[in-house]
Amino acid sequence: MAQEHFPRSPGRSASAAAPLRNTVEVFLPSEPKHVKTSRRVAKSALERWGSVPAMVADDVVLIVSELVTNAILHGGVGTREAVGLRIEHTGNELLIEVTDGNSQRAQVKAVENTETGGRGLLLVTHLACEWGTRNENHTTWARLSTHLQDRAC
Secondary structure, three states: OEEEEOOOOOOOOOOOOOOOOEEEEEEEOOOOOHHHHHHHHHHHHHHHHOOOOHHHHHHHHHHHHHHHHHHHHHHOOOOOOOEEEEEEEOOOEEEEEEEOOOOOOOOOOOOOOOOOOOOHHHHHHHHOOEEEEEOOOOEEEEEEEOOHHHOOO
């Protein structure tokens, strides 16, 4: 179910000091119970990488949870389409990508105070430096700085 990739720059051996990029990539069934799995994957990767401040790591886990929830809810609960989660750490930045089967563009919704849901992308907007979609809207991504002073970008 989970695959991890630790790509290195061209020409560097596995014994080089440190990889330029750390990446984790998993494919999860499109079922609500796997949102918890996505949080666990993100937290585990961030702990293993070790250089991400706790406040930023908390933001990453929340963003992962919101994007995977949206992918499952709007990408088709119970479909055969898996939800892809990819987190890449390049030292100064973290990139979160969630891919699903829905080609409609993700967008922030206006919600009433009495509504209990629908604020996921609003949270992402406030926590990430930037976010958007690509791959014909099948992938929603968010970019964060690993530096606390740059959290608000």
